[in-house]
Amino acid sequence: MSALLDLVRPDLRDFAGYKSARSEALRGDVWLNANESAWANPADAQGHSRRYPDPQPPALRARLADVYGVGPDQLLIGRGSDEAIDLLVRALCVPGQDAIVVTPPVFGMYVVCARLQGARIIQVPLVDGDAGLAADLDAIGEAALGQGAKLVFLCSPSNPAGSAIPLDGIVALAGALEGRALVVVDEAYGEFADGASATTLLDAHANVVVLRTLSKAHALAAARIGVVIGDTELIAVLQRCQAPYPVPTPCAELALAGLSDPALAQTRERVAVVRRERERLLYALGGLPGVRRVYPSQGNYLLVRFDDPGRAFRALLSAGVVVRDQRAAPQLGDALRITIGSPEQNDRVIAALDAREQAA
Numbered sequence: 001m002s003a004l005l006d007l008v009r010p011d012l013r014d015f016a017g018y019k020s021a022r023s024e025a026l027r028g029d030v031w032l033n034a035n036e037s038a039w040a041n042p043a044d045a046q047g048h049s050r051r052y053p054d055p056q057p058p059a060l061r062a063r064l065a066d067v068y069g070v071g072p073d074q075l076l077i078g079r080g081s082d083e084a085i086d087l088l089v090r091a092l093c094v095p096g097q098d099a100i101v102v103t104p105p106v107f108g109m110y111v112v113c114a115r116l117q118g119a120r121i122i123q124v125p126l127v128d129g130d131a132g133l134a135a136d137l138d139a140i141g142e143a144a145l146g147q148g149a150k151l152v153f154l155c156s157p158s159n160p161a162g163s164a165i166p167l168d169g170i171v172a173l174a175g176a177l178e179g180r181a182l183v184v185v186d187e188a189y190g191e192f193a194d195g196a197s198a199t200t201l202l203d204a205h206a207n208v209v210v211l212r213t214l215s216k217a218h219a220l221a222a223a224r225i226g227v228v229i230g231d232t233e234l235i236a237v238l239q240r241c242q243a244p245y246p247v248p249t250p251c252a253e254l255a256l257a258g259l260s261d262p263a264l265a266q267t268r269e270r271v272a273v274v275r276r277e278r279e280r281l282l283y284a285l286g287g288l289p290g291v292r293r294v295y296p297s298q299g300n301y302l303l304v305r306f307d308d309p310g311r312a313f314r315a316l317l318s319a320g321v322v323v324r325d326q327r328a329a330p331q332l333g334d335a336l337r338i339t340i341g342s343p344e345q346n347d348r349v350i351a352a353l354d355a356r357e358q359a360a
């Protein structure tokens with residue numbers, strides 16, 4: 001067993017999980033082993049949903065592996081990357097004993113999953129500097145080693161801060177935590193970023209895993225398809241902890257169609273529009289009275305500080321624009337997070353926040 005698997009909960013290392021009807025290697029042309037219906041539902045025109053799906057639909061797994069530049073067995077498909085976060089915490093953290101590191105203000109699911117598992121939560125806040133709100137990698141490494149964390153969640157690009165973590169920093173952290181902790185790089189917004197993916201580090205650093213999703217740039221949030229990418233043995237462990245049939249057939253078919261060559265070409269076009277609009281909005285909002293600071297962003301959103309954030313939130317709402325109120329988040333008592341919309345939608349954001357237009 002590799003040193004990496006020593007990070008898995010001892011009681012789960014040889015856990016076999018549920019043996020579903022689809023996971024047994026049997027042959028036949030009359031399948032009467034899973035209590036499925038012999039006839040299709042009339043709503044299921046193609047009859048694709050009569051049977052339980054393959055736990056990891058091979059065509060989708062192969063396509064995702066292709067898109068992310070890894071091997072199919074380095075990747076596990078789940079119900080969004082949210083499920084991947086949950087699987088990692090459950091498989092590695094002994095309740096009441098092990099810990100995770102998070103970097104607030106950050107995406108909330110890491111802490112939700114840790115609390116559900118009874119794992120300790122170690123917080124290493126982002127540091128607000130000239131370049132934006134950035135992860136303090138030295139402090140993260142020290143906290144993880146000093147307080148015995150099993151998992152370090154890095155969000156890059158960071159939601160909601162917008163900053164990305166340079167790969168050489170992730171390499172150094174993974175090196176420092178080798179044999180001690182897994183470094184999880186959540187790249188939910190990776191398509192919108194300038195830099196390369198942390199998947200390029202996997203061959204050299206077994207204790208790095210990467211999360212990707214079809215929910216953001218690929219415009220398929222309702223399909224609930226996300227992946228965890230990492231060491232093949234670790235992926236096999238995570239799969240044994242997963243629900244028996246995690247990928248519904250209609251979702252797998254939609255995802256596969258959404259990753260066709262023409263669909264991917266359109267995704268790249270949408271991403272280019274978002275990146276252009278992100279710069280336009282950054283500049284426009286930065287010039288408005290009442291805006292304290294707009295953080296540069298590598299994602300499809302901007303984090304904005306206001307003199308009077310409540311007033312800005314209400315001005316947007318009365319223009320019919322709903323944004324994310326960040327005021328309850330640490331360090332963000334004056335901030336809103338605004339998703340980059342279509343050019344017309346972004347014009348409405350600018351108009352609603354422009355006090356001169358409101359006065360007119």
Ligand SMILES: *Cc1c(COP(=O)(O)O)cnc(C)c1O
Pocket residue numbers: 079080081082083107155159186188212213214215216221224225226
């Ligand atoms: C949106 C988001 C996710 C969740 O993605 P799903 O694949 O839809 O579960 C994960 N991480 C971050 C940072 C996100 O912002």
